[in-house]
Amino acid sequence: xxxxxAVYKVSFFIILLVALVTALYLGAYDFNHSVFEIVRTxxxxxxxxxxxxxxxxxxxxxxxxxxxxxxALSICGTSLQGLFKNPLASPDLIGITSGxxxxxxxxxxxxxxxxxxxxxxxRYILLSIMAFIGALLTMWFVYKMATSNGKTHIxxxxxSGVAITxxxxxxxxxxxxxxTEEELRNITxxxxxxxxxxxxxxxxxxxxxxxxxxxxxxxxxxxxNALMLGEKEAAHLGFDIEKTKREIIIIASLMVGCVVAFNxxxxxxxxxxxxxxxxxxxxxxxxxxxxxxxxxxxxxxxADTISRTIVIPAELPIGILTAIMGAPVFISILINYKRKLK
Amino acid sequence: xxxxxTVLTLALVVASCNKKxxxxxxxxxxxxETTVIKTDRIISLNGAITETLAALNExxxxxxxxxxxxxxxxxxxxxxxxxxxxxxxxxxxLQPSVVxxxxxxxxxxxxxxxxxxxxxxxxxxxxxxxxxxKNLITSIATKLKKDNYQPLLDNISTKIATVxxxxxxxxxxxxxxxxxxxxxxxxxGTPLHSMIELAGAENAAAALTDFKPLxxxxxxxxxxxxxxxxxxxxxxxxGIDGLLKIEGISxxxxxxxxxxxxxxxxFLSGFGPRLxxxxxxxxxxxx
Numbered sequence: 037x038x039x040x041x042a043v044y045k046v047s048f049f050i051i052l053l054v055a056l057v058t059a060l061y062l063g064a065y066d067f068n069h070s071v072f073e074i075v076r077t078x079x080x081x082x083x084x085x086x087x088x089x090x091x092x093x094x095x096x097x098x099x100x101x102x103x104x105x106x107x108a109l110s111i112c113g114t115s116l117q118g119l120f121k122n123p124l125a126s127p128d129l130i131g132i133t134s135g136x137x138x139x140x141x142x143x144x145x146x147x148x149x150x151x152x153x154x155x156x157x158x159r160y161i162l163l164s165i166m167a168f169i170g171a172l173l174t175m176w177f178v179y180k181m182a183t184s185n186g187k188t189h190i191x192x193x194x195x196s197g198v199a200i201t202x203x204x205x206x207x208x209x210x211x212x213x214x215x216t217e218e219e220l221r222n223i224t225x226x227x228x229x230x231x232x233x234x235x236x237x238x239x240x241x242x243x244x245x246x247x248x249x250x251x252x253x254x255x256x257x258x259x260x261n262a263l264m265l266g267e268k269e270a271a272h273l274g275f276d277i278e279k280t281k282r283e284i285i286i287i288a289s290l291m292v293g294c295v296v297a298f299n300x301x302x303x304x305x306x307x308x309x310x311x312x313x314x315x316x317x318x319x320x321x322x323x324x325x326x327x328x329x330x331x332x333x334x335x336x337x338x339a340d341t342i343s344r345t346i347v348i349p350a351e352l353p354i355g356i357l358t359a360i361m362g363a364p365v366f367i368s369i370l371i372n373y374k375r376k377l378k
Numbered sequence: 379x380x381x382x383x384t385v386l387t388l389a390l391v392v393a394s395c396n397k398k399x400x401x402x403x404x405x406x407x408x409x410x411e412t413t414v415i416k417t418d419r420i421i422s423l424n425g426a427i428t429e430t431l432a433a434l435n436e437x438x439x440x441x442x443x444x445x446x447x448x449x450x451x452x453x454x455x456x457x458x459x460x461x462x463x464x465x466x467x468x469x470x471x472l473q474p475s476v477v478x479x480x481x482x483x484x485x486x487x488x489x490x491x492x493x494x495x496x497x498x499x500x501x502x503x504x505x506x507x508x509x510x511x512k513n514l515i516t517s518i519a520t521k522l523k524k525d526n527y528q529p530l531l532d533n534i535s536t537k538i539a540t541v542x543x544x545x546x547x548x549x550x551x552x553x554x555x556x557x558x559x560x561x562x563x564x565x566x567g568t569p570l571h572s573m574i575e576l577a578g579a580e581n582a583a584a585a586l587t588d589f590k591p592l593x594x595x596x597x598x599x600x601x602x603x604x605x606x607x608x609x610x611x612x613x614x615x616x617g618i619d620g621l622l623k624i625e626g627i628s629x630x631x632x633x634x635x636x637x638x639x640x641x642x643x644x645f646l647s648g649f650g651p652r653l654x655x656x657x658x659x660x661x662x663x664x665x
Contacts, residue, residue: 064468089495090470232465233487349468350459 041323044316048330052103055334059099059341064348065090093235101234101242102340103333105295106305108246110332111325112288113306114313115253118260118321119284120182122190123314123369126307127292130178130193131200132171133303136289136296137226138204139170145211157237160298164241168293174200175289187267228353229300231340238298245294249287250329256284257322264319302354304362305336311365335361415498416475417522422447423461423479426504426650430515431478433651434524442472444483448644449652466491478518480504504649506569508538508576511649530651537654541661543578548664550574550639551582551602551632554589555611558624561592569647574606577660594626604664605632608643639663 060071067074067087078088113126120130127133143166144151151159178200182193208226259280262270271277295302309332310324317323339357346352420439422428425446431437432450443455444464456472458464461483469477469492477492478500492499500521502514512531519527552564552574564570565586574581582602583590605621615621618638627633641663645656 064465065471084496086470086473086495090467093494094466094470094491235490344465344467347459349456349465349471350463351465 041317041327044327045330048327048334052330052334052337055337055341056099056103059102059337060091060095062341062345063090063095064344067091097236097239098231098234098340098344099337100239101231101299102337104239104242104246105231105299105302106309106332106334106336107250107329108242108291108295108332109302109306109336110309110328111250111253112291113332114310114321114324114328115256115260115284116288116306117310118256118263118319118324119281120188120190120193121264122188122193123311124190124194124307126304126310127171127288128301128303129197129307131174131197131204132178132289132292133296133301134201134204135174136167136171136293137301138207139173139293140167140297141208141211141226142166142170145214157241160238160241164245164294164297167297168290171289171293171296172286175285179285226296226300227355229302229355229358230351230353231299232351233298242294242298246291249291252283252287254325256280257320257325260321260325261319300355302336302358304358304366305332307369308358308362308365309335311369415500415522419473419475421458421469421472421474421477422455423458423464423477424483424502424504425449425644426511426514426648427478427480427502427518428453429644429648429650429652430518430530433515433530434519434522434527436522436524441474442469444479446644446648448642449648449650464488466495470495470497476500476522478502506572506649508534508653511651511653514649515651534651534654537658538576541576541578541657547578547580548603549582549600549631550579550604550606550664551597551600551630552606553592553611553621555607555615558615558620561615561624562589563592563596564589569649570606572649573646573657573660576657577664579604579661579664592624597626597630601630603631603635603637605630605638606646606660606664607638607640608646609640610643612638612640 061067065086067090069077069087071091074085074087074091078084078092084093109127116125116127116130117123119125140163143163147162147166151162154162178193178196179188181196182188182190259270259275259277262273262275263277265273267277309328313324313327313331317327336354336358339361340354343352343354343357417436417439419441420431420436421442422431422440423444425444425448428440428443428447429449431440432453437450437453440453440455442458443453444461445457445459446461447453447455447457458468461479462485466488469488474497476498479502481501481503484501489499489501500518502517504510504514511534515527515530519525552568552570554562554564563583563586564581565583565588566581567587568589571581571584582600583596585600605627607621612618612621615624618636621638622628622633622636632638639660641656641660644650645652646660648656
C-alpha cells in the first residue's frame with residue numbers, strides 16, 4: 037500500500053509539473069523567447085518587456101493562484117467530508133462559498149468609500165477577512181442546524197446549504213439591483229469565478245493563508261479516521277473532538293473565504309477531487325488529505341489553462357469548466373447513494 | 379484606549395500612504411499627455427470610438443476591436459469579443475501602441491494590469507448626449523494629435539438642427555430583445571432615452587431608470603405610439619408577428635397600428651460621429 041501511495045504521489049507531481057510547464061507556454065500571447073530566457077533577461081535588466089510582463093505579471097501569478105486555489109478547495113472539501121462523515125459536504129454544496137460571496141459583495145458595495153482609501157494590500161486583506169467572516173457564519177449556522185446529539189443529519193445539512201445559497205443569491209441580486217455600474221460588475225464576477233485578476237499581492241496573501249491552513253489540516257488525518265467510527269468512539273480513543281471540529285471549521289472557512297474573495301465561486305473542485313481519491317484509497321484521511329491537495333492543484337490548473345485558451349482571445353469563466361467536470365461526478369455519487377438505499 | 383490609539387495611527391498611516399498615491403497619479407496625468415502617443419497599432423474597445431477613429435482616417439491602424447465595433451464593416455482588426463471578458467494577455471498579444479476605451483466598460487482589474495504593462499491607455503467618459511459625443515470625438519482627436527475633427531462636430535450639429543419638432547410628441551417605447559423571454563425597456567439614463575428625446579419624441583418609459591424588464595401592465599399604462607427596436611432584436615423574437623404575440627403589445631397604440639421602427643443597434647445607440655444621421659433617420663422613421 038505504501039508503495040502504491042508513493043507511486044500516486046510521484047505521478048501526481050509529474051502531472052502537475054507537466055501542466056505547469058504547458059500552462060506557462062499556452063495563452064493568447066505567444067512568447068518570442070523561451071520562458072527561461074525571459075526570466076533571466078528580466079532579472080538582469082530589471083525592466084519589463086512585453087514578453088516578461090505577460091510572463092511575470094500575468095501568467096505566473098495566475099498559475100500559482102490556480103494551484104493554491106485548487107489545493108485549498110480540495111483539502112477543505114476533504115476535511116469537511118471527514119468532519120461531517122459524508123462525501124457531499126463540500127464547501128459549495130453546504131453554502132460556505134455563498135456566505136463568503138455575500139460578505140465579499142456587501143463589502144464591495146457598502147465599503148466602497150473606505151476601500152478606495154486603502155492601499156491594495158490592505159484592501160485585499162479587508163476583503164478576505166470579510167469573506168472569511170461570511171464563510172464562518174454560514175458554516176456555524178449550517179452546522180448548528182444539522183447537528184443534534186453529536187450526529188449530523190446530512191439531509192438538513194444539504195438543505196441548509198440550499199437555503200443559504202438561495203438567500204445569498206437573493207441578497208446578491210438585490211445588491212446588483214441597487215448598486216452602481218462598476219460595483220455591479222464586481223458582483224457578477226463572483227457568480228462566475230475567474231482567476232484573471234491574479235497579481236503577486238493576492239498570490240502572497242492566499243499563499244500565507246493556504247500554507248498555514250493546510251499545515252494544520254494535514255495533521256488531522258488520524259482524528260478524521262477515528263471520526264469515521266462515530267464521535268463517541270473517537271472521543272473514547274482519546275481525541276478532543278470538539279476542539280478538532282472548531283479548528284477544522286475555522287480553518288476551512290478562512291481558506292475558502294480567502295480564495296473566494298479573490299477568485300469568485302469556483303464550484304465542484306472540493307467535491308470531485310476527494311471523491312475520486314476515495315475510489316482509490318477508500319477513506320484513509322492520512323493519505324486523502326495530502327493527495328487531495330496535489331490533485332486539486334492539478335485539476336484547477338488544467339481547468340484554468342483550458343479556460344484561458346479554448347476561446348482565444350476571449351476567456352471562458354472557469355466555473356463553467358469545473359461544473360462540466362464536476363456535475364457528472366456529482367451524479368455518480370447520487371447513483372451510488374441510490375444503490376446503497378436498496 | 380491604547381487599542382483605539384493604535385487603530386487611529388494605523389488609519390492615519392493608511393490614509394497618508396493613499397494620499398501619496400493620489401498625488402502621484404495627478405502628476406502622472408500631464409506627463410503622459412505631453413509624451414507623443416504612437417498611433418500605428420490601436421486597440422479600440424468601444425463602437426463609438428472605433429467609428430471616430432475611422433472618421434479620423436485611422437481605420438487601417440486599428441489592430442484590435444471589441445464586439446460593439448461593427449462599423450465600418452470592412453475593418454481588418456482582430457475581434458477581441460465582449461469588452462468585459464477581454465483579458466490583458468490577448469490585448470498585449472496584439473502589441474498595441476495605444477488602447478482606447480470608455481471608463482465604464484473596462485473593468486478595474488484590466489485597467490490596473492494595462493497600466494502596469496506601460497501601455498498608453500486612453501480612457502474616455504462617454505456621455506449619451508450631443509455634447510458628450512462631441513467631447514468624445516474632440517478628446518480622441520487631441521490625444522492622437524489629429525486636427526481634422528471639426529467637420530465631424532459640425533456635421534452632427536447641422537444634421538440635428540434639421541430635426542423639426544413634432545406638433546404632438548409621439549410616445550416611443552424602446553424594447554431590447556434577446557428572444558421572446560428576455561425583453562427589457564429602456565428608461566432614463568440609457569442611450570436610447572437620449573436618442574428618443576433628440577429625435578423630438580417622448581420616452582414612454584421615462585418613469586423608469588436604466589433597462590427594466592417589460593411587463594404587460596406597464597405596457598398598458600405607458601401605451602406607446604411607436605415601438606422602437608434594434609434590427610437584430612426584432613429578428614430574435616420573430617419579426618413584427620412575433621412582437622404582436624407578446625402579451626400586452628397588441629393593445630397599445632403602436633401594436634394596433636403596427637407601428638414598429640427598427641434601426642441597427644450600433645447606429646442607433648452608439649453616440650459616435652454618425653449621431654446626427656441616426657437622429658435624423660429616427661425622426662423620419664417615427665413621423
